[in-house]
Amino acid sequence: MANITPISTESCKIGFIGAGKMAESIGRGVINSGVLPASNVRTAHLGLRRTVFESFGTKVFDQNSQVVQDSDVVIFSVKSQVVKDVVLQLRPLLSEKQLLVSVVAGVKLKDLQEWAGHSRFIRVMPNTPAAVGVAASVITLGDAATKEDGELISKIFGAIGKVWTAQEKLFDAITGLSASGPAYIFLAIEALADGGVAAGLPRELSLGLASQMVLGAASMAVSTGKHPSQLKDDVASPGGTTIAGIHELEKAGFRGILMNAVVAAAKRSQELSMN
Numbered sequence: 420m421a422n423i424t425p426i427s428t429e430s431c432k433i434g435f436i437g438a439g440k441m442a443e444s445i446g447r448g449v450i451n452s453g454v455l456p457a458s459n460v461r462t463a464h465l466g467l468r469r470t471v472f473e474s475f476g477t478k479v480f481d482q483n484s485q486v487v488q489d490s491d492v493v494i495f496s497v498k499s500q501v502v503k504d505v506v507l508q509l510r511p512l513l514s515e516k517q518l519l520v521s522v523v524a525g526v527k528l529k530d531l532q533e534w535a536g537h538s539r540f541i542r543v544m545p546n547t548p549a550a551v552g553v554a555a556s557v558i559t560l561g562d563a564a565t566k567e568d569g570e571l572i573s574k575i576f577g578a579i580g581k582v583w584t585a586q587e588k589l590f591d592a593i594t595g596l597s598a599s600g601p602a603y604i605f606l607a608i609e610a611l612a613d614g615g616v617a618a619g620l621p622r623e624l625s626l627g628l629a630s631q632m633v634l635g636a637a638s639m640a641v642s643t644g645k646h647p648s649q650l651k652d653d654v655a656s657p658g659g660t661t662i663a664g665i666h667e668l669e670k671a672g673f674r675g676i677l678m679n680a681v682v683a684a685a686k687r688s689q690e691l692s693m694n
């Protein structure tokens with residue numbers, strides 16, 4: 420605990436280990452939000468992803484070791500299957516001077532702390548809407564992470580969406596719902612747009628209407644405080660169009676399918692943590 424010094428929110432440098440889709444979404448969101456300047460965000464890559472990160476101002480090194488040496492907050496954003504090797508390789512460079520963060524699905528703090536050799540660690544489960552400032556992120560603190568560390572990470576992730584704190588035992592379910600969930604909704608948007616095309620709409624108009632409709636429905640669910648069943652009833656007129664559509668969805672088991680998707684993804688997250 421002796422080496423734990425507070426990290427200043429204003430001057431903090433964050434580094435991503437793993438220049439993938441999730442790191443890109445967080446990096447873009449953070450820079451666009453203005454919570455940190457682009458010069459304070461870094462990663463490492465030798466391939467095509469270098470250009471992607473450089474396009475929004477991120478400093479891109481050749482080596483992970485350079486990222487660690489030049490960051491106050493190190494965010495591990497590699498796949499679950501490789502994170503152990505990556506953390507173990509970097510372990511000689513890791514100290515409690517840095518706050519370590521993992522956004523990796525299905526890998527527990529207990530293991531991350533053991534591989535890193537210290538427990539100033541925070542686990543975050545974000546989602547890709549971070550890129551446009553509308554993430555849903557959940558955080559849980561490791562053994563040596565301080566209250567100030569938690570506040571710093573809440574501030575950074577709060578700049579790119581909403582942040583909740585939850586016990587780590589809920590992380591598999593959170594992963595199945597809010598981290599994987601954007602993909603379910605993108606699938607739904609695509610299918611709804613196909614439905615519009617099948618009903619005679621031009622493709623571009625159909626996709627625009629489907630996307631804006633989902634945005635509007637989600638905004639109402641978030642901002643009105645009304646239960647979704649009430650909001651649904653407000654749309655469905657007796658003998659009208661909506662109830663005819665809902666009848667088809669219910670006959671096909673729409674709600675059960677969505678529930679099953681979340682439970683299957685949560686189960687997969689749990690399986691990953693056993694590898």
Ligand SMILES: NC(=O)C1=CN([C@@H]2O[C@H](COP(=O)(O)OP(=O)(O)OC[C@H]3O[C@@H](n4cnc5c(N)ncnc54)[C@H](OP(=O)(O)O)[C@@H]3O)[C@@H](O)[C@H]2O)C=CC1
Pocket residue numbers: 436437438439440441442466468483496497498499501505522523524525544545546547598599
């Ligand atoms: N995508 C999402 O919506 C979400 C993802 N997550 C979590 O975020 C993490 C990253 O996911 P995502 O960004 O989607 O995955 P990606 O596959 O897009 O990104 C992983 C990146 O890690 C890189 N990588 C692989 N090995 C190493 C290494 N040894 N050192 C440095 N980089 C390496 C890969 O590079 P290369 O391509 O060159 O191999 C790739 O760019 C995962 O653990 C996932 O569970 C969490 C919430 C949501």
Ligand SMILES: O=C(O)[C@@H]1CCC=N1
Pocket residue numbers: 524594598599
């Ligand atoms: O599909 C995955 O494994 C990652 C974790 C949550 C979203 N994407």
